[in-house]
Amino acid sequence: MDWDDLRAFLAVAQLGSLRRAAEALGVTQPTIARRLRGxxxxxxxxxxxxxxxxxxxTAAGAVLLPEARAVETAALRVERRSHGLVGGLAETLRVGAGEWAAALLARGLAGIAEGPGIELLVTGAPAPGAGRAPEILVRHGIPETGEGLTRRVGALDCALYGAPRFAEGRALPLGPAELASLPWLGFVEEQEHYVTMRWLRERMRERPPAARLMRSDLMAAAAAGGVGVAVLPCFLGDALPGLLRLSAPIEALRADYWAVAHPDLARNPSVRAAVDWILDCFRSADGPQAAAG
Known part of the structure; x- marks a missing residue:
């Protein structure tokens, strides 16, 4: 039995679709389907x-799910022990985060200069291979279980941004009706499940997007070029030339971020130092914060 087949099984069981499982594991949908068949x-x-x-x-799948999770737990424990992370200080820690949180952490990498080394991964992004799993995950919402190290680190405000011409002759922030009349930028179809996409479709009266892009940096570039308006984290949008904040922070997209580490690493000094650094990075972002990618 192939461990990668079990990983695909666990991802689909948790996320409910081949597409989301493929994004989470950084592979293609056909690869996930092939592994399930195998x-x-x-x-x-x-x-x-x-x-x-x-x-x-299926009924059989539900019976086997706890056993597969037990195998996953054992495999991860072996992996972590092999990296020497359980007992002492780690030379390098992997931190996985969504696109927005990862961008915020990248800005703050100098703040952990005297701590453990950091490898920063965008969770769900394609990777050249299975590689080593992150020791710390930064994720939206309260984690499903409280085991291990679980700590609220903050949130991220987001708003609608666009070229200054969209605000000509109008008072800022723009009202809902004014925003709904503007062309908008969305993620690609594989990312339709993002909460930002659901919010945009509702507010933009089901009009199709002016363009679809896979990453927020591409969306920001298109917005600065006048293609349409984009939901961006405020720490990013406020700092980019050519962009203007057109809306107030979007309350409906507010959600907490949490840092989560496996129980085996809960008392590891390097992990705790890294989580403190993550907390400092979120504190550096202005205002109450919010959520989407």
């Missing part, structure tokens, strides 16, 4: 029911 062939059992809105566990 695992089902090895076991001689169907693990998922394929439905229009995603994948649901």
């Amino acid at each position: 695992l089902e062939a090895d076991l001689g059992l169907p693990l998922f029911e394929r439905e229009r809105d995603g994948h649901r566990l």
Whole structure:
């Protein structure tokens, strides 16, 4: 039995679709589908029911899910012990975060100059190989379990940004009706599930986006070029030339960020130092903060 097949099974079981599982593992949807077929062939059992809105566990899949999670826990423990992270200081820690949080942390890398080394990953981004899993994850919302090291680190304000011409002759911030009349920028179809996309579709009256882009830096460049307006984190949008904040911070997109580490690492001094650094990075962002990518 292939460990990568089990990882695909666990990702689809947790996220409910091939697309989201592929994003989380940094592979393609066909790869996830192939791994599921391989695992089902090895076991001689169907693990998922394929439905229009995603994948649901069969009865057999639900029975095997706890066993697969136990295998995952054991594998991760071996991996972490092999890196010498459980007992002493780590030379390098991997931190995984969504795109916005990762950009904020990148700005603050100088603040951990005397602490452990940091490798910063954008979770869900394509990677050249399976690689080493992050020791710390920075994620939206309260984690499902309280095991290990779990700490609220802050949040990120976001707002709508666009070229200054969209504000000509208008008072800022623009009202809902004015914002709804502007061309807007969205993520690509594989990212339709993002909360920002749902918010934009509702506010823009189901009009199609002027353009679709995969990353916020591309969206910011298109917005500065006058293509349309984009939801961006305020720490990024306020600092970019050619962009103007057109809306107030978006209350509906506010959500806390949490730093999460495995129970084996909860007392590791390097992990705790890194989490303190993450907290400092979020404190450096202005205002109450908010959520989406």
